[in-house]
Amino acid sequence: MxxxxxxxxxxxxxxxxxxxxxxxxxxxxxxxxxxxxxxxxxxxxxxxxxxxxxxxxxxxxxxxxxxxSYEGQKRQVMHPRILWNAEIYQQAQVPSVDCQSFLETNEGLKEFLQNFLLYGIAFVENVPPTKEDTEILAERISLIRETIYGRMWYFTSDFSRGDTAYTKLALDRHTDTTYFQEPCGIQVFHCLKHEGTGGRTLLVDGFYAAEQVLQQAPEEFELLTKVPLKHEYIENVVGCHNHMIGVGPVLNIYPWNNELYLIRYNNYDRAVINTVPYDVVHRWYAAHRTLTTELRRPENELWVKLKPGKALFVDNWRVLHGRESFTGYRQLCGCYLTRDDMLNTARFLGLQA
Ligand SMILES: C[N+](C)(C)CCCC[C@H](N)C(=O)O
Ligand SMILES: O=C(O)CCC(=O)C(=O)O
Ligand SMILES: [Fe+2]
The missing domain is CATH 3.30.2020.30 (NE0471 N-terminal domain-like)
Known part of the structure; x- marks a missing residue:
């Protein structure tokens, strides 16, 4: 040393x-x-x-x-994680945690957080299907991040807000709040009611797809880490006037070790590309296409039907979500959480985070 x-x-x-x-x-x-x-x-x-x-x-x-000592340190900052496609995730047979054990025991909470850190998604079962109970759940692992959508949000397909989420249309895979300078760390979903068909939730591990791009086309991976993009949320409906802008590349890596820590991917909310010179634009579209092809491989898609009682936590810096179109009345509640405070809880329980 x-x-x-x-x-x-x-x-x-x-x-x-x-x-x-x-x-x-x-x-x-x-x-x-x-x-x-x-x-x-x-x-x-x-x-x-x-x-x-x-x-x-x-x-x-x-x-x-x-x-x-410097020599003794691994320069890795991220906690251990297991990159997955549908088969890897299903083979792992990751159990859902029961609501009572999640709320009342450190073991239940620890098991949940360990799975969440490894896979970027985790489920809690037997949750009373109310907004209040979902809030109690969320507060057990982190702090709620209040946004323009409120603290706990609650939505149906009533187009009460100027966003496709508030319709019955399908939503392709994406991460949320790409138009924030710091996108929300975690998203909680709890379906409180659905009388109708369709509406399944799609989950895709963005880090797995990015890793495939790195293996196949490292120069495209690099371009996706370098080119800054704007994402934008412009809303003008009665009572809601918002204009949010976030700037950053699709793939965010730590400069000292190239470790990927955040993916910003939302083709709906991506703004005009005016930050990039002519000769780079086309190469960027090609790189974006390669990533999209990986993200869309059917073998990378995990489909789940959210039901009352089953709450889903998604690492919004890593795992993309989407939904199938649906019919009938569907009510979803949830919230955003901060990542730092989830990691804080994990460390308190003795996990490497
Ligand atoms: C309904 N809920 C509050 C969850 C969020 C809606 C946000 C939708 C936005 N297009 C985005 O992807 O960030
Ligand atoms: O309706 C859904 O299942 C999810 C919609 C969505 O992407 C969101 O609320 O962020
Ligand atoms: Fe979303």
Whole structure:
């Protein structure tokens, strides 16, 4: 392991440098001489001791150093995940969690969250079919993200809002709120009523499809990570005037390790492409077509019929959803949740997140 002297001074866990009650640094890093070198260095079986020119002593447990050295770190930020197509997901036989165990036991909640982190979708069963009970469920794993659609939303095909979701039409696979600078992390769906036919929900793992593009055509994958796009929500119905714009590429990757963390895919809400020069536009359409072909492969489609009592949580940064057209009266409720706070709950339960 190699350590930089400024790093060793900066991470000093002595009482004057670090507050263990708040887990916050007290040391002003800018006051450390960038050429600092310890006066003396000593190491025994468990501890490294450094004495700095001003006499301050820093102690490091060797285990702590192993855990935190650059060499010891994987640069992966994302939690483990299993990319799936319909067969992989069905073979895995991921169980739904029972509502009571989800609400009343940490084991039930942990099992649910583990599945959600791995697959980007998870179900809770035997939920009382009301908006209030769905809200209680949602609040168990995260914080509700209030948006222009409200806190808990509740909708039928009444076109009360200027969006296709509020009709009986089919909706092709997409992620929601692509027109936010930070798209909502999680979407909760609970069908409270459906007297009619059709209306099944479609789920597709966007990360699985993106991985296929990376394997087949890495230059197209790269283009989808580089070209900025606008998505837009323009609504002008009685009482609702909204104009939201979000900018970002289809595939969002971490620049330090190319790990994919967010897919923004909504062909309905994609705005005019005016951020890209002429010669790139055509290549972008070709790359977008390759991704769309993967997303549309029937073997990648998971179809489920949402019924009263069965709540679905979808990772909106990863899994695309859609629906079949339907007839009759259909009532869906749900909400958006923040991702950070779901991860917070997962960590509290001891999961790697
Ligand atoms: C009905 N509900 C509130 C869930 C959302 C409707 C949002 C629809 C929008 N086209 C989008 O994809 O973001
Ligand atoms: O009606 C549905 O099942 C889903 C509609 C939809 O895409 C949404 O509400 O975000
Ligand atoms: Fe949607």
């Amino acid at each position: 190699r350590f930089d002297y400024v790093w060793l001074r900066d991470h000093c866990r002595s009482a004057s440098c670090y507050n263990t009650k708040t887990n916050q640094r007290s040391l002003d890093t800018a006051s450390v001489d960038l050429c600092i070198k310890p006066k003396t260095v000593r190491v025994d079986e468990t501890t490294l001791f450094l004495t700095w020119p001003d006499g301050h002593v820093t102690r490091y447990g060797l285990e702590w150093l192993v855990k935190n």
